[in-house]
Structure formats: structure tokens, C-alpha cells
Amino acid sequence: MSRVGFESRHGAVLEAIGREITDGDLESGDTLTLEHIQERFGVSRTVARETMRILESMGLVTSRRRVGITVQDATSWNVFDPRVIWWRLAGSGRDAQLRSLTELRIAVEPLAAGAAAWNASAEQRTRIVELGARLRGLGERGLLEDFMQTDIAFHTLLLEASGNEMFAALADVVAVVLRGRTQLGLMPRQPVPEALDAHENVAAAVSAGQYRRAEEAMRDLLGEVRDAMAPLGTGNPSLD
Amino acid sequence: MSRVGFESRHGAVLEAIGREITDGDLESGDTLTLEHIQERFGVSRTVARETMRILESMGLVTSRRRVGITVQDATSWNVFDPRVIWWRLAGSGRDAQLRSLTELRIAVEPLAAGAAAWNASAEQRTRIVELGARLRGLGERGLLEDFMQTDIAFHTLLLEASGNEMFAALADVVAVVLRGRTQLGLMPRQPVPEALDAHENVAAAVSAGQYRRAEEAMRDLLGEVRDAMAPLGTGNPSLD
DNA sequence: GTCCCCGCAATGGTGTTACCTTTCGAGTTC
DNA sequence: GAACTCGAAAGGTAACACCATTGCGGGGAC
Incomplete structure (x- = not known):
């Protein structure tokens, strides 16, 4: 299992939010904002945005103007993504x-x-x-x-x-x-x-x-x- | 096949470079730089960076300081990623x-x-x-x-x-x-x-x-x- | 003269901040 | 209830400090 990028700033944010989504702590329809993430993890906007882009590319969230970052239903996850598999194995799923x-x-x-x-x-x-x-x-x-x-x-x-x-x-x-x-x-x-x-x-x-x-x-x-x-x-x- | 994000700036860059890698136009070991991408596509550094992050999360490239963005060998691609499948089906693979x-x-x-x-x-x-x-x-x-x-x-x-x-x-x-x-x-x-x-x-x-x-x-x-x-x-x- | 090691400087991603633009949801007005 | 306005929040640009690499060059050892 490639744990690439785990050491960078993104890694921590990605892991945390990815796990919360795949664990069901964040449910489909819940929304986040970049500002929220910046504050919670003490990271810059750039890091928050790039992390969200990755989550978006895994199908875990979508990002829309004015509305924020919306958690997606499990049916749109890339369930073959090694990280998604890993998170689900480590969590309640x-x-x-x-x-x-x-x-x-x-x-x-x-x-x-x-x-x-x-x-x-x-x-x-x-x-x-x-x-x-x-x-x-x-x-x-x-x-x-x-x-x-x-x-x-x-x-x-x-x-x-x-x-x-x-x-x-x-x-x-x-x-x-x-x-x-x-x-x-x-x-x-x-x-x-x-x-x-x-x-x-x-x-x-x-x-x-x-x-x-x-x-x-x-x-x-x-x-x-x-x-x-x-x-x-x-x-x-x-x-x- | 979810074609999400095709309309944004990232979409064009992602499609172009993703196809070039999966088609073999860019071979394992080739390197790109952010500056190179900015110039080629006329996008800002932010867009170039976020796009590279997505490609990195698909396993198509890795990004290292001082050395740039390195194209990865096919064995490390996320071959189940719908976009990778799509690109390979559309291209020479x-x-x-x-x-x-x-x-x-x-x-x-x-x-x-x-x-x-x-x-x-x-x-x-x-x-x-x-x-x-x-x-x-x-x-x-x-x-x-x-x-x-x-x-x-x-x-x-x-x-x-x-x-x-x-x-x-x-x-x-x-x-x-x-x-x-x-x-x-x-x-x-x-x-x-x-x-x-x-x-x-x-x-x-x-x-x-x-x-x-x-x-x-x-x-x-x-x-x-x-x-x-x-x-x-x-x-x-x-x-x- | 050759080889090796050390140190320095160029390179190019990493992370931060500030600022403007665009979209679109929701409240407000008529 | 339709149109309008306002503002929240992402999209995108720019400029900057930072620092890990790496590759080169100089100096010393043999």
C-alpha cells in the first residue's frame, strides 16, 4: 500500500478527512468550507485547496462555488483507490x-x-x-x-x-x-x-x-x- | 464515467497530461516542471500545482523538490481509476x-x-x-x-x-x-x-x-x- | 595526475499571504 | 410568486520566503 505523501502537510488533512468520510462521521450531503479546514488543521488555503482537489478526484467530495465542499454518497467513491480501501479497512467499514x-x-x-x-x-x-x-x-x-x-x-x-x-x-x-x-x-x-x-x-x-x-x-x-x-x-x- | 471537472482550467491540463502519460508520449522517468506547465497551458502556478497533485494521487507522477515532476512507471498507476481507464481506452493503449x-x-x-x-x-x-x-x-x-x-x-x-x-x-x-x-x-x-x-x-x-x-x-x-x-x-x- | 570528499550555489517544489473574480443560494421586495 | 439584490465561498492570479536536492567545482590526499 503506497503511503506516499504522508509526511507533507496535505497528508495529515487528507488522512483525517478521508477517514471521517469513509467512516461515516461525515455523511453524504454534509458540507465543509476551506476556511473551516484552514482553521481546524492550521494550514494555509493552498494546502486546504489541494487536499480538497485530491478528495474530489477520489470521488469523496465535490466542490461548488458559494455552497462549499459537499461530501458525496458512497456510490460515487473510487472504491478501488488504495487509500479508500485502506481507510475503510482501518475504520468502521x-x-x-x-x-x-x-x-x-x-x-x-x-x-x-x-x-x-x-x-x-x-x-x-x-x-x-x-x-x-x-x-x-x-x-x-x-x-x-x-x-x-x-x-x-x-x-x-x-x-x-x-x-x-x-x-x-x-x-x-x-x-x-x-x-x-x-x-x-x-x-x-x-x-x-x-x-x-x-x-x-x-x-x-x-x-x-x-x-x-x-x-x-x-x-x-x-x-x-x-x-x-x-x-x-x-x-x-x-x-x- | 464521471467527467467531472472537465470544464474548469484544471480539466484541460489534466486531460492533456494524463493522456500523454497513459499514451506513452511521456515515458517513465521524464520530468516536467511547474513553470513548464504554466507556460504551455497559460495557467497560473496554483492551477498547475493542483493538477499535478491530482496526477500524483492517481500515481501517474511524483513530485520532488529540486527535481520536478517525474512521470511514473505504469506499475504504479491507479489502473482502476476511471479516468486512467478512459484515457487508455481512448489512446494507443x-x-x-x-x-x-x-x-x-x-x-x-x-x-x-x-x-x-x-x-x-x-x-x-x-x-x-x-x-x-x-x-x-x-x-x-x-x-x-x-x-x-x-x-x-x-x-x-x-x-x-x-x-x-x-x-x-x-x-x-x-x-x-x-x-x-x-x-x-x-x-x-x-x-x-x-x-x-x-x-x-x-x-x-x-x-x-x-x-x-x-x-x-x-x-x-x-x-x-x-x-x-x-x-x-x-x-x-x-x-x- | 587522478580520485575522492566537502562545500557552495543554482534549481524548483512547498507553503503562506493577499487580492480579485465568478457563481449562485437565499432573503427581500414588489 | 417572480424578479432583484446581496453576500458567502470557491476559482483563479500573483508575489514571496523557504528549503531540500543536487550537481559542480575546488582542494587535498595519494
Whole structure:
């Protein structure tokens, strides 16, 4: 997650207001004024304006003459902006954000694994097998922290090797999800053997260029997560 | 696609430089200065600065003292930013962008259809069936333009009914892809019957809350596109 | 003579302030 | 209730002090 610009004056203002909006402290329709921001943060008009421009470009606010800076409804946010994702994960919207991201992972990663089986370089193919084997070792020894680090490397490598830069751009986000899952204690004390098998299975398929098998194996890998999510649907499910 | 801010001074500068970067006219490592921009566009320093801040927040440039504004490598762009997508589609990166987006559709839309089967409201369920039926009528009569419009409504509805705001945020992008596909003449003169069946199949499944069938039907629907894409892989495929 | 290190000066973004212009919401008048 | 006026707040311009870099040049060591 690129935390660029965090040290400048803008950074603090951006973080504060961005979080307030994504947390719901500021609701759609609320208005701010530049003067208000200048006073609250002790910054000049220039900094206040530039910060608002950034928020505007993320879809969090709009700025109109005479009326001020208006907080926008969540439907107009750039929900793929890494900062928005980050803020929502850090704030009260975390559950919803985690659900969205997990669904996105389930959608994207199987395709990415399949594409990686086509597009990966020789080095990437050997590395993915290495990572798969290492995951087994770490998993069987119950080294959760190291397991997580390696798991992140595993999924990142596949997303980057997919040859699709939109998939690759999700690597940071997937890393955050995996990290959060471990740190929140949502992982079993020791990864289940099926998960270890699944990782090795994906790695072998990618390495061998078997794209359909790679896709299917990744779907298996994500399967448990998926089944655990379905009952959380907010709608009115019927039998299938 | 939100074209907000296109009328202000910033708009013109942003569009021009954003396009130049995403088109490759400005390459990674090239540098600009604020003064340069002021002169080129006849704008004040303030406008130049605010525009650069926006570009910086999209990951297209970084700004450093003494060195100026440095164009960033494509890997650090916010490739999900609607404006970046738009610029790439309009420019020389169009083929790559269309491929990425199509893969993304194939990944996301089946899941979105499945989620819609869980979460859609009663109105949405009846509407999706209506749209499916209408697509058949328009498709059989070969009314491509109307077909496209309705197809966009169909896919947009499913993405929005999925209950996942990240899926919903892709609706505009999917619309652009569908529109582009028709306008570029990549559609058959008359949609194939299988496509019409597939749409109705998806609609029926969503309407009935059958999420697995909805997902599978959407995968079928996108299947032809998928098969047409696979051979375009840049890597070294092996038999599967 | 070559190489390296240190210091200085040019460069170009950062942040502040002051001031004018433009828009448009709301209160007021008829 | 329609037109008019007023003023709030963003849009935009200009000029300034500041300071982090960096690149160059000089001087010393070998």
C-alpha cells in the first residue's frame, strides 16, 4: 500500500478527512468550507485547496462555488483507490470492505492463476513451486507469521505473473486481506492440510502451464473461504 | 464515467497530461516542471500545482523538490481509476486495456450474477427477466444499437444488485467495453442464439435465487469471449 | 595526475499571504 | 410568486520566503 505523501502537510488533512468520510462521521450531503479546514488543521488555503482537489478526484467530495465542499454518497467513491480501501479497512467499514475484497479475490485469483500458467516466465514458474513447498513446511510447523508472509508472496507472484496489470494492481490489497486475516485471529492455529495441498497443486499447474488446472486449483484453494461467506448474504436466498 | 471537472482550467491540463502519460508520449522517468506547465497551458502556478497533485494521487507522477515532476512507471498507476481507464481506452493503449478489462469481466461477472441471485430486490428480479426477454426481441430483429443499450442495462443491473460495491463500481467500465465492442464492429451482425439463451438463462436463475446456476450461466455467456481471448496470451502456452 | 570528499550555489517544489473574480443560494421586495 | 439584490465561498492570479536536492567545482590526499 503506497503511503506516499504522508509526511507533507496535505497528508495529515487528507488522512483525517478521508477517514471521517469513509467512516461515516461525515455523511453524504454534509458540507465543509476551506476556511473551516484552514482553521481546524492550521494550514494555509493552498494546502486546504489541494487536499480538497485530491478528495474530489477520489470521488469523496465535490466542490461548488458559494455552497462549499459537499461530501458525496458512497456510490460515487473510487472504491478501488488504495487509500479508500485502506481507510475503510482501518475504520468502521472494515467488515463490509473485507467481504467485498474477499469476493473480489474469489473472482479474480482463479483467472489470474490461469493467466499466470500461460504467461509466467521461467523464473516465476520455479519460484512459485518453491513458495508452495515452503508453505507446506511452514504450515506443518505452525509458524503462522512466516506462513502468512510466504502466502502473500505466493499470491502476489501469481497476480503479477498473470500479465494483466489490473490483476497485478490488486496484489497490495490481497496482501492486506491476508495480513488482516492472520492478525485478527481468523486463521486456524495450523493451516489445514487441504490448503497446503491446494497451494502445491496451484503451483504445479502454473509451473506446467496447465491453465485450466491452475484456475480450478485456485478455485479449490479459495473454496472454503467462499463457502464461509455465502451464508452472510443479506438477501433472501432460496434453495439451489 | 464521471467527467467531472472537465470544464474548469484544471480539466484541460489534466486531460492533456494524463493522456500523454497513459499514451506513452511521456515515458517513465521524464520530468516536467511547474513553470513548464504554466507556460504551455497559460495557467497560473496554483492551477498547475493542483493538477499535478491530482496526477500524483492517481500515481501517474511524483513530485520532488529540486527535481520536478517525474512521470511514473505504469506499475504504479491507479489502473482502476476511471479516468486512467478512459484515457487508455481512448489512446494507443486501447488493445491492452480492452484485454485487461475483458479478463476482469470474465472474473467478476459470474460472481456478481451469483451474488445478485442472493441479494437482488423483488423489483430487480423482475426487471432482469424483462431485460433478458427484451434482448431476445432486439437480438432477433438485429437492432444492434438498441441491443447494446439493453445489454448494458442488463449487466449494470446485475453488478449493482450483487450487493458488492466494488463490483458495482465496475458497471461504468463494463458499459464502455460493451459500447466499444459494438462501435468497433466486433459484434456479429446479429447476436448468436446461444448468447440470447444465455442471457435469459442468467435472468431466470437470478430471478429464482439460484446462485450457482446464475454464476454458471454467466460463465457460459462470457465463454465465447474467453475462448477468443486465450490464444492472445503473450506467453508460452503448453497443452492442457 | 587522478580520485575522492566537502562545500557552495543554482534549481524548483512547498507553503503562506493577499487580492480579485465568478457563481449562485437565499432573503427581500414588489 | 417572480424578479432583484446581496453576500458567502470557491476559482483563479500573483508575489514571496523557504528549503531540500543536487550537481559542480575546488582542494587535498595519494
